[in-house]
Amino acid sequence: MRPRRPDLLSQYYAQLIQYLRGSLWYNNLMGVRPKDTRTYSDRREYIIKAVSKRRRAVKTLAIEYKGGKCQLCGYDKYQGALELHHLDPEHKEFSIGQRGHSRSWERVKQELDKCILICANCHREVEAGIISV
Numbered sequence: 001m002r003p004r005r006p007d008l009l010s011q012y013y014a015q016l017i018q019y020l021r022g023s024l025w026y027n028n029l030m031g032v033r034p035k036d037t038r039t040y041s042d043r044r045e046y047i048i049k050a051v052s053k054r055r056r057a058v059k060t061l062a063i064e065y066k067g068g069k070c071q072l073c074g075y076d077k078y079q080g081a082l083e084l085h086h087l088d089p090e091h092k093e094f095s096i097g098q099r100g101h102s103r104s105w106e107r108v109k110q111e112l113d114k115c116i117l118i119c120a121n122c123h124r125e126v127e128a129g130i131i132s133v
């Protein structure tokens with residue numbers, strides 16, 4: 001008797017099923033969430049980059065929203081030298097760089113409406129009382 005030829009079709013299906021079981025698609029379909037074994041230290045670099053990317057994007061949006069230039073002298077050369085000055089003295093500074101960035105854009109806009117966009121020079125002069133706003 002000749003040895004049985006391996007059944008190529010069932011081998012193919014067995015391999016396909018094995019492949020699918022490891023796939024995200026299959027796990028999602030079956031409601032299985034593979035355990036996320038990444039730790040904070042694995043993702044630290046990524047998270048830091050993602051947060052600073054978002055901060056820059058929000059600052060760019062905020063500057064556009066506020067007209068793109070110093071509202072006192074018209075300076076518009078460098079985004080890094082444009083700052084937000086809170087008109088309510090209770091909140092002297094609106095720091096887009098801190099908590100501001102984790103807020104939704106709607107919340108950021110609400111805050112922006114209470115601020116003026118001015119350049120660093122004008123900001124210092126405002127703080128020193130040389131100019132009043």
Ligand SMILES: [Zn+2]
Binds near residue numbers: 070072074075119123
């Ligand atoms: Zn200015």
